[in-house]
Amino acid sequence: MASEAHESGNDSAASGAEGPPNGRRSRQILILGVVIVVAVVAGLTVWTTRRAPETGDTSGGLTASAPVEFDLGRQLLRLGDLPGPVRTATYTIRPDLHKLEISGALTDASPSRGDHLSSDYAWQVEILMATRGADVHSFVPYDEDSGPAVIPRERVAPVHGRRAVQALSDQNRVLAWEYAPDAEIRMMLSTASTAERRDEMARQVAEGVRWETTPRALPFEVDGLPDGAVRKSTYLRWEADGPVVVSADYLVAPVENEHDYPGPVITIGIDTSSLGSAAGSDDVTVSGRRATARESRGSGTVGIYRVAQLPGGCAECVAELVIAPAATAAIGDRDDALRLAASIRLVKGHEDPTRWRFW
Structure with a gap:
């Protein structure tokens, strides 16, 4: 037994004599593997960061941050809830502004339908989205007869959970809200419906605005x-x-x-x-x-x-x-x-x- 123990000990000793080089090799392989993994992860992180849009989508349909300059190759807004069938639609993208204009017919039987808008264009919506730090109201056109368009002043219920203000003017409803910190969207709805229906439609359209990053490839x-x-x-x-x-x-x-x-x-x-x-x-x-x-x-x-x-x-x-x-x-x-x-x-x-x- 002693002999076996001794031989076993000798085997261990002999084995231990060669242990350190193998241990160092194992550690080197392990360290190299860790370095490779870290490098790959870092590379993927950089790759995905560079490819990722400057803005981050949120469950609320808007974004967590706004760019300082818009990418002309990306369409960022989609309208999800409109008062009726669309008859005309335009979308303009500039480095400092997204502008959407859309009009159509009403699906309800509003008694005022056709006062000043034809039945083909019973509602009209204009949406302006400015870059971070820009004043969206500075893009409001000036009319020589009536002066500048109404600028929202009255605080109202949030839009998409973001603070919002509103202005009323005859057959117009204007809503403006922060779609991201220090960045605003301004929406104006024009319709010949009743005041209550105008308020309802304005809120409906505003809450239906969704943020997306669809490539806008020229055809x-x-x-x-x-x-x-x-x-x-x-x-x-x-x-x-x-x-x-x-x-x-x-x-x-x-x-x-x-x-x-x-x-x-x-x-x-x-x-x-x-x-x-x-x-x-x-x-x-x-x-x-x-x-x-x-x-x-x-x-x-x-x-x-x-x-x-x-x-x-x-x-x-x-x-x-x-x-x-x-x-x-x-x-x-x-x-x-x-x-x-x-x-x-x-x-x-x-x-x-x-x-x-x-x-």
Whole structure:
């Protein structure tokens, strides 16, 4: 027994003599594994952080934080509850503002239907969403006859759990609320319904506003933009049984005079209306395709160039290029403008309404 114990001890001793190198190797492997895991986790964290939107979704339908500049490639708002069928809808995205305008018919039998709005457009909604720190009321247009639009003053029940204020004006209801800290949404509802119904509809629309991060991919591409051209806004207009218009504004030269609106800007887009022959336009061809060119020379040349037979599978689509006076030098003459308009083409999936629908 003693001998066995001794031999066992010797085995242990012999084994122990080789133990430290194996232990160090095991620890090194373990440490290396931990380092790899940490590195992978850190890499994934950085990757997901960079890919994640600047804002975070919340269960309340809004967001936890607002950006200081909007991404023109993302549609951030969806309207979930409207008073009736939609007849027209527009969505404009700028770096500092999202603007939604939508109108339609009422589903109820309001006795005042048709006072000043036709039965086809018995309600109208305008929603403005500003970036963090911006005053959403500064985007309210000024009317020379009636002055600035009503600015909300009266504190009312929260919207989406966020503090809100309201203003009343004839057939309008204005609600404004914080959709994130230091960032506001302003909604104006116009309808000829009763005052009680207006209040109900305004609250219904406001509570139905939802935050999302849907990519807003333009349904077209264009070749030949001037070097350094920067997209400044996107615009979509939809009409029931009417044309669909999608466009983007590009700044094509440095701004020399901030008071010269719109500056060196061109608008590129498509619509589903016919080419037609507007008064004052010339019927021309470019690359074998029918086109029109209209140029007015007042304080500067404004050019509107439309080209039919748009490539990409939309027989009724027309490409359009609008050139502001300050952008003329960056684009060139009529032939240059027509070539640029003719380079507009549809992209795959352009007919998919999920790419642009926001209600």
